[in-house]
Amino acid sequence: MDTRFSQRKQRLLRxxxxxxxxxAEVQRVSAQAVFEKCPGCGEAVSKTQWARExxxxxxxxxxxxxxxxxxxxxxxDPGTFRELEPRLAAKNGLDFPGYDxxxxxxxxxxxxxxxxxxxxxxxxxxxxxxAVMDSRFLMGSMGVAAGEKIARAAHTARRAxxxxxxxxxxxxxxxxxxxxxxxxxxxxxxxxxxxxDAGGLYVACLTHPTTGGVTASFASLGDITLAExxxxxxxxxxxxxxxxxxxxxxxxxxxxxxxxxxxxxxxVVPRAELKETxxxxxxxxxxxxxxxx
Amino acid sequence: xxxLTAAQRVALARNPKRPGTADFIAALFTDFFEQRGDxxxxxxxxxxxxxxxxxxxxxxxxxxxKGRDLQENLRCNFGMPSPEGYRKAQRLMKAxxxxxxxxxxxxxxxxxxxxxxxxxxxxxxxIASCLAVMSGLNVPLIAVxxxxxxxxxxxxxxxxxxxxxxxxxxxxVLSPEGFASILWKDSSRAEEACGVMKLTAADLFGLGVxxxxxxxxxxxxxxDPAALYETLDAALTAALRKxxxxxxxxxxxxxxxxxxxxxxxxxxxxxxL
Numbered sequence: 361m362d363t364r365f366s367q368r369k370q371r372l373l374r375x376x377x378x379x380x381x382x383x384a385e386v387q388r389v390s391a392q393a394v395f396e397k398c399p400g401c402g403e404a405v406s407k408t409q410w411a412r413e414x415x416x417x418x419x420x421x422x423x424x425x426x427x428x429x430x431x432x433x434x435x436x437d438p439g440t441f442r443e444l445e446p447r448l449a450a451k452n453g454l455d456f457p458g459y460d461x462x463x464x465x466x467x468x469x470x471x472x473x474x475x476x477x478x479x480x481x482x483x484x485x486x487x488x489x490x491a492v493m494d495s496r497f498l499m500g501s502m503g504v505a506a507g508e509k510i511a512r513a514a515h516t517a518r519r520a521x522x523x524x525x526x527x528x529x530x531x532x533x534x535x536x537x538x539x540x541x542x543x544x545x546x547x548x549x550x551x552x553x554x555x556x557d558a559g560g561l562y563v564a565c566l567t568h569p570t571t572g573g574v575t576a577s578f579a580s581l582g583d584i585t586l587a588e589x590x591x592x593x594x595x596x597x598x599x600x601x602x603x604x605x606x607x608x609x610x611x612x613x614x615x616x617x618x619x620x621x622x623x624x625x626x627x628v629v630p631r632a633e634l635k636e637t638x639x640x641x642x643x644x645x646x647x648x649x650x651x652x653x
Numbered sequence: 654x655x656x657l658t659a660a661q662r663v664a665l666a667r668n669p670k671r672p673g674t675a676d677f678i679a680a681l682f683t684d685f686f687e688q689r690g691d692x693x694x695x696x697x698x699x700x701x702x703x704x705x706x707x708x709x710x711x712x713x714x715x716x717x718x719k720g721r722d723l724q725e726n727l728r729c730n731f732g733m734p735s736p737e738g739y740r741k742a743q744r745l746m747k748a749x750x751x752x753x754x755x756x757x758x759x760x761x762x763x764x765x766x767x768x769x770x771x772x773x774x775x776x777x778x779x780i781a782s783c784l785a786v787m788s789g790l791n792v793p794l795i796a797v798x799x800x801x802x803x804x805x806x807x808x809x810x811x812x813x814x815x816x817x818x819x820x821x822x823x824x825x826v827l828s829p830e831g832f833a834s835i836l837w838k839d840s841s842r843a844e845e846a847c848g849v850m851k852l853t854a855a856d857l858f859g860l861g862v863x864x865x866x867x868x869x870x871x872x873x874x875x876x877d878p879a880a881l882y883e884t885l886d887a888a889l890t891a892a893l894r895k896x897x898x899x900x901x902x903x904x905x906x907x908x909x910x911x912x913x914x915x916x917x918x919x920x921x922x923x924x925x926l
Contacts, residue, residue: 447926453860453917454851464925473921504914511911533804533826535836538850539862542826543913545805546812549784550907557789573826575777576765576805581785595777595805596767600831604767614772624775 371471374429398422400590414631423588423631425568427470428477428494431527435490435635436481444480444489444516449473450505450537459536462498470496474505475530478513480522484639486646489517492527493574502574503534507544510578511551514562518554523561523642528579532572532597545577552581561645563638566593566616566625580624584641586634587616587625657821659847659856663829665821666800670875672882673732673800674701674716674759680882681889682707682714688745690737694774697738699729699762700810702745707757708890713749715742715810716759716799732801733766736779739809743786746794755793755893758810763828765806780809787812788910791903793896795889798822798854798863799874804831814899814906815892816862818854819881820869824862825852862913 395404400422405413414434415424426434432441449467452459467473475497480489491513493500500506510526517524533541555562564582568591575595587593594614602609612618616628629637657665665671678685682705690696702715719732749756765776787794796813802824811824818824827835829847834840851857854866867884870877899905 447920447923449919449921450914451917451919453914454849456849467921467925471926473926504917507914508918535826535832537914538826539824539852539857540860540914540917542804542808543862543910545780545808546784546788546910547913549781550788550812550910553785553788554907556785573805576780576809577784578781580775580778580781594772595765595780596772600767601769601772605769609769613769622773622775624778 368471371429374433399424416631421589421630423568423590425495425529426492426631427496428472428492431492432477432479432481432490434631435483435638436479437483437485440482442480444478444513445509446477447473448505448509448512450503450508452536453504453540454536454538456536456538462536466497470494472497474503474509475500476506476509476513478509480516480520483525483635483642486523486639486642487520488523488525488642489513489520490525490527493529495529495531495569498534499531500529500574501531501534501541502544502548503537503541504544506534507541507547510548514548514551514555514578517562518558518560521560523563523645524552524555525563525565525638526578527565527567528570528574529567530570530572530574530579532574542573545573548578549581552578556581556583561642563641565634566619567591569593571595571597583645585625586627586629586637587619588634589616589628589630591616593619593624659823659850659853660829660844662821662853663801663823663847665873666823668873668875671800672874672878673761674714674718675721676878677716677759677799677882677885678705678714680878681886682712685714688748689741691740692744693737693740695737697735697741699732699734699766700738700742702742704754707893710893711752711754712893713745713754713756714759715745715756717762717807717810719761719800730766732762733764734762734806735766735768735771736774736776739765739776739779739783742810743783746783746786746790750790750792753792755795755896756790757889757893758794758796758813760796760798760802760807760811760824761800761822762803762806763801764803764831765809780805783809784812788907789903790906791901793893793899793902794906795892795896797867797885797889798824801828803828812906812910814896814902814909815864817865817867817888817892818857818863819867819874820854821873822854823852824854824857825850861916
């Protein structure tokens, strides 16, 4: 109960931070003198330092996942955050056993209606629509609600003639929504195609992990594709591939750096440089999207 | 055959004697000219495609190919395409648009191949680009799920203005084995997975994912292929006639897939979060 309360408090504070632009608050909230081990190198790093470093390990550079609101707070100019449809969710369309309870528990735990947070805001003064997949919610898996949220973000960007930035982080399709989940690949791909046909800019940012149906739809359709260091990016998961070919995968297979080498991303960008990189990309496309204002 | 379980239909859908794309092309079309290769890297025989006449009218036909005997199975990787197959499909679809002919696709794959080279060459990108091409394709596309509709590897050919499905075909987000393995960490519970996945033609019709269910001969398509070809011929003729009246096939397709799952959307209550 206590942890739930403190999580809610944190989230509310984060929202307040986003609305009022007091970026420093985020750090103060989590400034309990507690250490957390880096999942990459095992080094103990203080929570304060994690927050200050945007959850990148100061010792080994490991990029920990960022929740939707936290990610937006690192990118959007203070005071410009306007959330899009925060409560969009989906029913248990397949009557899948146990799924209702699971959804309810996830909503309570994360304070999210589903796995995507979307917002309108400004980055370095330039307006944009940004959608972020939150891997805390059922591993960021894509069901009807997540697919619809991405599609609506793309439609909003197209109608408002704004660039779209999507942060992908997903274990793939939402198994409990079965075929409806698969259909979200078609839905999101068509929304991105419409945006693209209208001359809109779409930047895909691939973060750990980007796999399955998300990789095989909107994650792979960016005009510009960025990736965070060390992110796992692929269609089939490493375990499935190992089972199929009957051997161990080489070190670094499907990492962001591997995808860069194989021609599927434009740049691997450390989190500390991400905002600056996005600013530059938006600036470079400000006139290029002429059909787009 | 309304009394079959989902698991029994999965078995029928996978029956090695079940007619496939090559059989449909031989039985329903004339003057088939096969187009091979993705123009980038190689030819992937697990996707078969080309131009043919359907009742005298040129159409582009594309489908998964599993192969008839072991040698062919191996050559076709048991119907599991590599990125090259999907890139060939994109090439053929774009050619169909250029020459203004409808596209007919036959879906029968366990899924896109989850191998090392397939990943290295961008399996995800290849499927995503198929979806993007179909989203903008300005000729009618009729998809028929004829056997196994396995995951993204099936959807990559299946964004039809009309999606038909054979009675004993299955179509799902993942194979029942993979589903059980992901959700329960136990692939031996595949039969149980079949029961909850809603993967039969009747289930999918109810969910609005497919437009109609085509009946199969008693005992399954392999028992009387000729009867199945007659059913398919009539269904394709009707679907093409209907699709021919659509003024903007791309917009029609986009509207159709944008609505998938729409009726299950809700607003989460404030108290839930």
